[in-house]
Amino acid sequence: MKGWINMKKTWSILCLTLLCMLFAIPAALAADPAEAAKIDTGDTAWVLMSAALVFIMTPGLGFFYGGMVRSKNVLTTIMQSFFIVAMISVEWVILGYAMTFGTDINGFIGSLAKVGLTGVGMNILDNGTIPELAFVAFQCMFAVITPALITGAFAERMRFAAFTVFILLWAIFIYNPMAHWVWGGGFLAQLGALDFAGGLVIHILSGVSGLTICILLGKRHGYGKLPMLPHHLPMTVLGATLLWFGWFGFNAGSALGANALAANAFVTSQSAAASATVAWVLIEWIHNGKPTILGAASGCIAGLVAITPAAGFVAPMPSVIIGLVAGVVCYTAVAVVKAKLSYDDSLDAFGVHGIGGTWGAIATGLWATKEVNPAGADGLFYGSSDLIVAQLISIVVAYALAIIGSFVLFKLVSAFMQVRVDESEEVSGLDIVEHGERGYAQSIMTGSPVIGSAEDAAMAMQAFSIDSDPVSK
Amino acid sequence: MKGWINMKKTWSILCLTLLCMLFAIPAALAADPAEAAKIDTGDTAWVLMSAALVFIMTPGLGFFYGGMVRSKNVLTTIMQSFFIVAMISVEWVILGYAMTFGTDINGFIGSLAKVGLTGVGMNILDNGTIPELAFVAFQCMFAVITPALITGAFAERMRFAAFTVFILLWAIFIYNPMAHWVWGGGFLAQLGALDFAGGLVIHILSGVSGLTICILLGKRHGYGKLPMLPHHLPMTVLGATLLWFGWFGFNAGSALGANALAANAFVTSQSAAASATVAWVLIEWIHNGKPTILGAASGCIAGLVAITPAAGFVAPMPSVIIGLVAGVVCYTAVAVVKAKLSYDDSLDAFGVHGIGGTWGAIATGLWATKEVNPAGADGLFYGSSDLIVAQLISIVVAYALAIIGSFVLFKLVSAFMQVRVDESEEVSGLDIVEHGERGYAQSIMTGSPVIGSAEDAAMAMQAFSIDSDPVSK
Amino acid sequence: MKGWINMKKTWSILCLTLLCMLFAIPAALAADPAEAAKIDTGDTAWVLMSAALVFIMTPGLGFFYGGMVRSKNVLTTIMQSFFIVAMISVEWVILGYAMTFGTDINGFIGSLAKVGLTGVGMNILDNGTIPELAFVAFQCMFAVITPALITGAFAERMRFAAFTVFILLWAIFIYNPMAHWVWGGGFLAQLGALDFAGGLVIHILSGVSGLTICILLGKRHGYGKLPMLPHHLPMTVLGATLLWFGWFGFNAGSALGANALAANAFVTSQSAAASATVAWVLIEWIHNGKPTILGAASGCIAGLVAITPAAGFVAPMPSVIIGLVAGVVCYTAVAVVKAKLSYDDSLDAFGVHGIGGTWGAIATGLWATKEVNPAGADGLFYGSSDLIVAQLISIVVAYALAIIGSFVLFKLVSAFMQVRVDESEEVSGLDIVEHGERGYAQSIMTGSPVIGSAEDAAMAMQAFSIDSDPVSK
Amino acid sequence: MRKITKIDIVTRPNKLEELKEAMNHIGVQGMTVSQVYGCGLQKGHTEVYRGREYNINLLPGVKLEIVVCEVPVELVVETAQKVLKTGKVGDGKIFLYNVENAVRIRTGVEGSEAIMDEK
């Protein structure tokens, strides 16, 4: 209840802000139909489709994670991803797009002139061939999935109220600035760092934030002693499938057009995902004696994470190597290092996204080539060391931002509300405690409605009394 | 058995008709390759893709609904949507497209010249930039999903035979005319009513028809007394995910091209869905004390329904408001009003689609603006009241058609066959009774094959007799 | 263990080959930016999207098959499809594309000049309007799904190690040549055989290979005596949904552009799938007394298989007939013929893909018309018998290749490793035995971690000893 | 120690809710329910998969285990019959067993008090 009251305050403020902004609506429309002629329909079709593909990744992530938790937490886990889709989309159209892609202010943040998408209208994207709104939609999905990735780290123990507040703040104060630095013309872009579809901005940022939070939050009760097995692996595979599927939009869509660059990103994504899957399965086959489907599902994600920053800069064969290495490195992070260091990153947000993203950012510095993307740069193996330096600096910046930012926000939220559920609630499971729902209703385990029309209840009672009268005599 | 015999008659007639039409095949091909030069590949790519997206919505709806019923009815529920995809697609290419988009006859119905897609061939769409067949495919998916939406209202109690006949008649006599009136150049189009992607034609029509049928059919046995809980919420979320994903094709595809209008519809869809999700979850958090995942899944659908008629006419910020209101209004319809009025709309087809669609049609009359869509009109908040009047008239027409039409068809079907399962069948569950299948086979609950090669059976028997002989002595 | 050692050898060789090839990387890039101007963005958008759609079919197939097996084998079954995606994608970019689409050598195989995608770079596809890499990606997905289809035939009894080796060899020595013969300019193409999206290359090849393997492998233990019921039909429907959805990319994407031909393939796919579903459900309703959802799911696949070779050559009305016949013929193959002949094609890979593909190849010879596709030919019903002859010859070739090839490869693999699991392993289920995982973890059925940090284990022990000490005194 | 009896009731799943309420009504303090599959005179049903029919003769049921001491066994049996009797095959069975002892883990109390209402 206490949490709820705090929630109410937070939300009231938010809602007010929202309403205020809505008065500015008519101003939001400043279309310039003259320019519309330059839109390329093929590019637009591909970017819109890619936005839809990236959209499905976040609920997909919910299933990927949801299958891995114990059945008593399946809804909580899926809900975290699903609710983020909603909450951050609203944040994005109102605030996030402006902060990220508004006119750059000192390389640090976008001007707020585009708040509420003011002035976007039916415009064409600057230096682009697509409507700006298509870009808004595409980028919205990126802003959505990034915080969702973090949820794997603190699964099975965070309160929903604290979760929503934390994620909202994280999106505003960590994601939006970082995305601006790399993609919105900020200082990392000026430095020459390359990040095709979000190795730094998305995977390192979310993975490292996840690690920070899971350490601050502490281990799940019984971690290391009680077994915590995935309750529904087909669900996890479904999630991995939707993620892989959507990732084509993520990576190939980042070409912002339907061209050879998009095709290159598509092929490199597929080959990196595939080779990482093979690598992960083989390494665990050798190491543990069994090739597992959870390994295959984890492997493809590791490969996709690693290729993300590189997809539009490297050729297909290097992408095979990037994938193979990603499979081995992430497996080691998850199966060996985590056990050694003994933090409870429940679903390996750091092991897969943090580590995989770091490897991908480095790999971009190694194999990037202007033959693939003239707008890119040549990596170490193509004769230049400038890029790898820029990549390493950016990695450090991303780590620093993620650790410090998440730490501060976590402490801030903790000051106002309870962040972690009580032990008894953790034992009962968060689905019942936090959401009042169960994932799977056993036909046997029923219940009687306690709310409903008064007549219903009366009838039910009466029905029984008549029957039971003679008995109770 | 009686139902089956009636079924047979109905189907024989249908099959005969079908066969007759097939003799006319060669005539169906009258391609004009000269025109083909005007096809825009980008627009075509987007419309084809959108058709695929809308396709997946109907099975997705099956999962959305399937997760909400009790496990004994999961297959029946999924089957209703899945079979509609098949049945109505056949109806559409043979009859529906002609009725809806054939040359207009008195503003009331299309001429049947295009029966069996005669004359469509490789043509380009009139006033369009895409092949007419792409439009046939896209519209086919709309014709499919509309009747599927209704099934939520009568879930868990309708016989499959009656269901197929009713739905087929409904598609032919209610959907096709209404779609013609609004989109095929019929009288509502002439009136000036706007319905971008189907608020009137799809959501009001299906929601109100659902309400009508569920009242005629009566409540489920034990409704209000026995608990009827969703048996598999992750399945419902999967369904909501596929619906949301497909809805981008539904709304943005309705621009019939890959342009700024499509991008606008894409963004407004996302922001309405997102804000309705947030609104529904918050309102129930306040009202019931818990934010639920079923609320989130229901909320996004409510938002998508509401934005459907408006997606290509309103700007992004109004779409946020449309979504917020949709979340609150539909929640109230479902959680408060339904309980008060005490009809058994099992899965809230009316509460979400009927009410949401009505709100969306009104909202279009409020926030539509020619700045977004010059082919549209200005709504009340942009200085004109013509549109809202046209919208209100259309709503009344849609309600009237849905109520009267469904009533008449229901009575007609009832006259020939049993529409509702017997009480004992309802208790056993429709999966076993109607389809002879179970959704989930417990490894423990097995059975012996009763059909199969005679030898198998003999072997099985013998195998046992030999073993058991000494025992029975 | 023995199997594993053999595996290790096989894999070492493979990995070595792989590494060798990677040294050739820089040579792989020979882009010619001059040509890039000819790329059509709309066509590219559609082909990339289609590649993503075909991608999702293979995991979809995993769910389609996975729902039909007993719960103890669900992961094994899904894993087979999922791992094939990874393994064959790597094979394809390294070897397969070169073998299939390299410069033709005597109508038999492609030259290996394009090994490792050497020389593909940023080129435009010969005689095409899309980047060659988009074609590489699209064809990769075809190479992936074909062997995955086979897995339905030998489900629930094949060892994973033998499975991987067999499939890899099959892809290299059976699929790649056959695809070259039909699509890569090989001798069947020269003969005039038409196969729009893979009736011969994909469905006959995989279905007949499946039949061969399942006979060589023998029946599942208890087949025909113990019931082997699908454990999760909603999962099967989900798989069918993803297959149907992806098939739009499969068939309409095979037009390699976003044009009227693609639209025609889209519509014929939908109407064939739909009519086959209706046909299968009706025939079993008459034959067994119940319309089943498994029938609906099987029916749509049968229709899609049958229309695959014909989709871009026939008009919509014939596609309805092709679908209706496919539904009836495949039902008969699966429900009547299989029982008579008593082989154990576990999930009917032959009954659906082999038979459906054969019917489709014949139907192409009957209804193909140049009015739909000027690059095609006229079938028997349009006045020419050349085509049907070419089709029949191709069918014979495909059957011969599949039977002989699979037989030889199976014997080869058997010589080196155990192909089938032991009976006791089959009883326990392959999920546990082969992968050390369970699909669904009952909350009740837990386990104690046996690996992990040493401290954890010590703590756990200690925790208990202290508690229990007084008791054991 | 007073005699303690365990009453096993095997019946149709859809009667569970009603039976539970009836039991509470007559003062039964607790019960343990499990999902079972029953096989008896009641005919099973036929399922069809890919044209092959299967006869399923294990039907889903519920088993209630009620341990009583104070509440008279006859009252429990009568009440159960009242609620469960439909007269159609498959109504189920009631079996009675002697319990040697009962312990309430929370308090360690043994015998009849372990299952009695705590005042």
Add this chain to the structure above:
Amino acid sequence: MRKITKIDIVTRPNKLEELKEAMNHIGVQGMTVSQVYGCGLQKGHTEVYRGREYNINLLPGVKLEIVVCEVPVELVVETAQKVLKTGKVGDGKIFLYNVENAVRIRTGVEGSEAIMDEK
């Protein structure tokens, strides 16, 4: 009243079908089956999740509860053994209990007739 006995058979799940048929064959009128997890001499198996191994020692099993009166207990036990014995660890156990009374809910008949064939 004749002595009524409950026979609990705990065994491997894959034997259920065969056992059920064998029981019908010797005249057992009904039985109640439930899914259980057993732990005994039989070794469990190892599962692997993200590189961590788990030792699962609760194995899936089935429990049949058969209440008999007319059919001799020995016959049931012998038949069960015949069908279930593989000689490998994990074949399971049979336990016998005394039943104080039985009631057929549908008819209200008590005692041995509650579980006998109705003529």
Add this chain to the structure above:
Amino acid sequence: MRKITKIDIVTRPNKLEELKEAMNHIGVQGMTVSQVYGCGLQKGHTEVYRGREYNINLLPGVKLEIVVCEVPVELVVETAQKVLKTGKVGDGKIFLYNVENAVRIRTGVEGSEAIMDEK
């Protein structure tokens, strides 16, 4: 034949692992576990679906059936109490029954030896 006793322990699911280990520790050779739903003094919880609240008062639990002969019944009961007692409502119950006979299917051995350690 020595007296054989069946001990039924109904308790919270999350205690299963610990209880199992404690039982092995005191020499219990085997046990059979099943998933049950319990209803007693422990309050259920409320679930909400589309704005309607439901009171769920069947709570998930586990039932362990342990048949012992050599191992003293008191030791089992004490150990179980030790592990399971939290002092909060819902800790569960232990019921003891007399077993007439036991058979180990694999060997056909009857009586107390059927459940004893095989040397």
